Amino acid sequence: MASNEAATDQKWLRDFVAKNRIHTFKIGTVDLDGLWRGKRISSDYFVDSVAGNGTFICNILFGWDMQDEPIPDLAYTGWRTGYPDINLRPDLSTLKVVPWEPGTASVICDIHERDGSPMELAPRTLLTTMVSRAESLGYQPIAAYEFEFYLFRGTPRELATRHWRDLEPLSEGHHTYSVYRDTGNEFLIGEVRRQLAEYGIVIEASNSEHGPGQFEVNLHYSDAVQAADHALLLKHAVKELAVRHGYTASFMAKVRPGWAGSSGHVHQSLCSEDGSPAFANTADPGNLSDVGGNYLAGLVEHAAELTALFLPSINSYKRTEGGEWAGSSSTWGLDNRTVAMRAIPGAGAAARIENRIAGADANPYLVLAANLAAGLDGIEQKLTPPAPVVGNAYELADGKAPRLPESLADAAGRLENSVFARKFLGDRFVEHFVATRRWELKQFAAAVTEWEIARYL
Structure with a gap:
């Protein structure tokens, strides 16, 4: 992203945060079982870093079941890989104020591998394809x-x-x-x-x-x-x-x-x-x-x-x-x-x-x-x-x-x-x-x- 575009997005986000008195962003991605998994991020950190660069999360999201029990012998990841990070990249078109959580906004993320490529197993990526x-x-x-x-x-x-x-x-x-x-x-x-x-x-x-x-x-x-x-x-x-x-x-x-x-x-x-x-x-x-x-x-x-x-x-x-x-x-x-x-x-x-x-x-x-x-x-x-x-x-x-x-x-x-x-x-x-x-x-x-x-x- 060009620096002037990044600056414009940051200003727009800061205006959004100020207008809606946002202190927390809850962000996440959908796993294979349809569960929304992610993190809660402070508004300043989201605007300054996460909105443009994403945030890292363990790829165990695609290595366990809905009860968080690791699944053995998966080709994608496992104990043998050390469960490395993947990148949650916010899709700002999904940005919404959460009415029942004052001061909170939500964003759905896409998933990218460490090299920046879209994750092939991600359901949202599959649908986009x-x-x-x-x-x-x-x-x-x-x-x-x-x-x-x-x-x-x-x-x-x-x-x-x-x-x-x-x-x-x-x-x-x-x-x-x-x-x-x-x-x-x-x-x-x-x-x-x-x-x-x-x-x-x-x-x-x-x-x-x-x-x-x-x-x-x-x-x-x-x-x-x-x-x-x-x-x-x-x-x-x-x-x-x-x-x-x-x-x-x-x-x-x-x-x-x-x-x-x-x-x-x-x-x-x-x-x-x-x-x-x-x-x-x-x-x-x-x-x-x-x-x-x-x-x-x-x-x-x-x-x-x-x-x-x-x-x-x-x-x-x-x-x-x-x-x-x-x-x-x-x-x-x-x-x-x-x-x-x-x-x-x-x-x-x-x-x-x-x-x-x-x-x-x-x-x-x-x-x-x-x-x-x-x-x-x-x-x-x-x-x-x-x-x-x-x-x-x-x-x-x-x-x-x-x-x-x-x-x-x-x-x-x-x-x-x-x-x-x-x-x-x-x-x-x-x-x-x-x-x-x-x-x-x-x-x-x-x-x-x-x-x-x-x-x-």
């Missing part, structure tokens, strides 16, 4: 997330002391879309909407969902990277705001067998270079455009190979078992919520495709990167989608539609052996991600569950 690929084909990806999550009475510490047993949801029973029941929950859900709006993340709508204490929020659409950024910050913010009221928010895919699973459906479309909606079909609004059909075909074609990114944990597959309002086969349909890919055609910008496979537990950057890789391949190869499913996709006879992987082990194997995934996501990323999933499988295999004790003791 897929966006660049779309732009090279003349398209701008647009996306919007909708999340389901549960709220439980008690802070995470209080629930942990009870070993996560006897969970008491914020509300009882199944009251989907109940305006009356939502009134009683508005003290918390309403604050989430208002605080997020002030944070620059617009929740278009919220409602109670099918599970007790379960809620859904729908985010406003934006470009793909910003959509993933907003998804990350929303999940983080919901947890922080819930704790302030003495509650715990969970985006776990399946909390209990009899309760609805929590999805992370992603709506997506493309804009052409002139800004027009590429999926819109003015001549036949009941169907997607040819480009939209090609993109849809790519999503269906590669769904099974990418399932490990959509369903990344052992628990993820409990949500897709049976008719659970989640895609469980390589299928699509017109405004059909039993298929994997729900086509929502139209004559204008609302024409889009909804991927219904991903759970709320999935990493939004990896989900969007995988969708773009598959959809753009469909466009490049001019793929044609199979016949749409009319009716209940869960009741399709065997052989009528390929089933998606039904376990993390199967999904990891499909990803590992995917020529397509390796071509577009990279050998290094695929091998590293698969290794982390196999570690998760190994940890689960060694665990003694309450089900086993109750059944066999």
